[in-house]
Amino acid sequence: MSTQVWKQTSFDILETSKIVSSGILETKIGDLVIDERLIKSIENGEESSILQLYDASFSVLMNVVIRYKKNHEDRVSLINNAFMKAITHIQDFKVGTSYSAWIKTILKREIIDDFRKNKRRLLEVSMANVPESMETERLVWRMDRELETKQIEALLLK
Numbered sequence: 001m002s003t004q005v006w007k008q009t010s011f012d013i014l015e016t017s018k019i020v021s022s023g024i025l026e027t028k029i030g031d032l033v034i035d036e037r038l039i040k041s042i043e044n045g046e047e048s049s050i051l052q053l054y055d056a057s058f059s060v061l062m063n064v065v066i067r068y069k070k071n072h073e074d075r076v077s078l079i080n081n082a083f084m085k086a087i088t089h090i091q092d093f094k095v096g097t098s099y100s101a102w103i104k105t106i107l108k109r110e111i112i113d114d115f116r117k118n119k120r121r122l123l124e125v126s127m128a129n130v131p132e133s134m135e136t137e138r139l140v141w142r143m144d145r146e147l148e149t150k151q152i153e154a155l156l157l158k
Helices: 037-043 047-065 072-088 099-128 133-158
Strands: 003-008 014-019 025-029 032-034
Touching: 025 047, 025 099, 032 037, 032 047, 037 047, 047 072, 047 099, 072 099
Parallel strands: none
Antiparallel strands: 003 014, 014 025, 025 032
């Protein structure tokens, strides 16, 4: 007896979760079956399994990151960083749950971290160019930037 659940996760990737006749939970993203065997092979560092998972994950992740970054290299960098974190913590993924939701959460956190890092860098450069005599304007500017940051973070966490 087999029970299947279908979820549309992006424009071209369909994710399914099912309990196969042996009672083992598995999740499919595209044509790749994410089951205990795949997780174990990734934990053991098998390069072919890691590449298969990367190929299956890439378009799902690109559909998320494309909304937040304009530069292709920045997008790929964020995807690679998120994927490396996912591989490092693959033992935390529960087979039978939504892999795409799990990896998208990791990517969204990576995007927020990147935003915070770049915001600090931008703030340091911008504040260095403001003369000391404009202390009040500087304080108002800083408060305005913090409000904008909170609004952007709230959008990312939706």
